[in-house]
Amino acid sequence: MTEIKDRIISILRSIGRPGTDAVIDYLQTSNYFTRGCYGHHKGHGGLAKHSVEVYEHMLAHADGFSADTIAVTSLFHDLGKTRRRDGRGHGRRSVDILDELGYALTHDERMAISNHHVRTLWAWSLPLRRALSYGDMDSTGRWKMAHRR
Numbered sequence: 001m002t003e004i005k006d007r008i009i010s011i012l013r014s015i016g017r018p019g020t021d022a023v024i025d026y027l028q029t030s031n032y033f034t035r036g037c038y039g040h041h042k043g044h045g046g047l048a049k050h051s052v053e054v055y056e057h058m059l060a061h062a063d064g065f066s067a068d069t070i071a072v073t074s075l076f077h078d079l080g081k082t083r084r085r086d087g088r089g090h091g092r093r094s095v096d097i098l099d100e101l102g103y104a105l106t107h108d109e110r111m112a113i114s115n116h117h118v119r120t121l122w123a124w125s126l127p128l129r130r131a132l133s134y135g136d137m138d139s140t141g142r143w144k145m146a147h148r149r
């Protein structure tokens with residue numbers, strides 16, 4: 001787990017956006033590096049491992065996006081899972097956490113993170129959101145299931 005944690009922190013420091021230190025502090029004091037994900041990556045540290053898998057998928061397959069944008073969207077798309085459910089989706093909670101911490105997001109990053117599970121034509125028309133969703137599906141195994149049909 002330490003390897004994944006160190007890698008994520010290194011990636012974020014290399015971006016150096018406003019709010020980076022506050023986000024890193026949040027990641028270290030929240031359950032981001034320790035919790036699992038619901039139906040996939042259930043073990044200790046599963047959330048961070050899943051985020052890195054999405055990052056690696058996007059680096060390999062998401063042409064046309066900057067490395068910074070790929071890192072931000074992939075590593076933070078499930079950040080909202082570090083907080084209790086409150087009636088909003090975890091994508092929206094992820095953006096809210098980043099806003100609270102003063103982390104700078106582009107409009108496209110904000111839309112991709114907050115809508116990465118939205119299944120409408122409008123959402124699929126957003127290229128970054130679509131790339132993030134493909135990476136998410138690949139990491140969770142849903143991509144392979146979708147292609148078996």
